[in-house]
Amino acid sequence: MSAARIDHVVLGVRDLDGAARRLLEDFGLASVFGGHHVGWGTGNLIVPLGSNYVELLGVVDEKQATQSVLGRHLLSTMEEGDRLIGWCVAVDPFDETVDRLGLTASEGSRVRPDGTTLRWRSAGLAEAMADPSRPFFISWLVPPAMHPGRTGVYHPAAPKGLAWVEVNGDEAAIRRWLGPGDEELPVRVLPGSPALVGAGIATASGNEIVLR
Structure with missing residues (x-):
């Protein structure tokens, strides 16, 4: 792994707007509308944190969601209530990680409210859904300024980014999955x-916001 960073954590929610209100009221974290994932039946709200973000992921079209792997997984997972369901690591070079793990890369997209389209390549999503202690991997196909974490928004809490993630699982297997350079990641x-059981967000005050 030549270069790696935590790109985002995923909070699966049954009600996108309700979850956004709770994050603002409980933690001072504001959300912005992300968009709908083409063909997946899912949509998201984004909590921008700079170089990374929290993704609120929910089903927006149940019929379509039943036809996609991610949609079915989310429908099943949400039977247990809102919770952290996954995390994502941005890697460069992306293809090196894909080849090392024998993964299949796919392209995804969603349309933002301003009409622009975000595109990315990802790999390992099925493996991460089967074992949520493992992240999936991403490479953004947009300029850095268009990264979701860079979306302008006012947070009362003044967050400075994801500080760490906490997972339950087999540490040796997780380290092998992450590959060389995994010590760069605050895991x-x-x-x-x-399971992904927690995520910490640093703030300007020095306090941490902990999502579990």
Whole structure:
């Protein structure tokens, strides 16, 4: 892994607008409308944090969602209530990670409210859904200024970005999945059934916001 950073964490929610209100009221984190994922039946709101972000992911078209792997996974997962369901690592070079793990890369897109289209390549999503202690990988096909974390918004909490993620799982297996250079990533690994169990957000005050 030549270069890696945590790109975003995914908070699966049953009600996108309701979840956004709770984040603002409870933590001082504002959200912006992201868009709908073409062909997946899902949509998102974004909590921009600079170089990374929190993605609120929900089903927006249940019929379409039943026809996509991500949509079906989200429908099943949300039976247990809103919770962290995944995390994503941006890697460069992307193809090096894909080849090392024998993954299949795919392209995704969503249309932003201003009409522009965000495009990216991702890999390992199915593996990450099966074992949420593992991240999936992403490479953005847009200029850095268009990264979702760079979206302008006012947060009462003045967040400075994701500080860490915490997962339960097999540490050796997770480190192998991340590959060389994994020490760059602020990942806490605890024993237990595979899961993403927490994410910390640094703030200008020095306090941390913890999502669980």
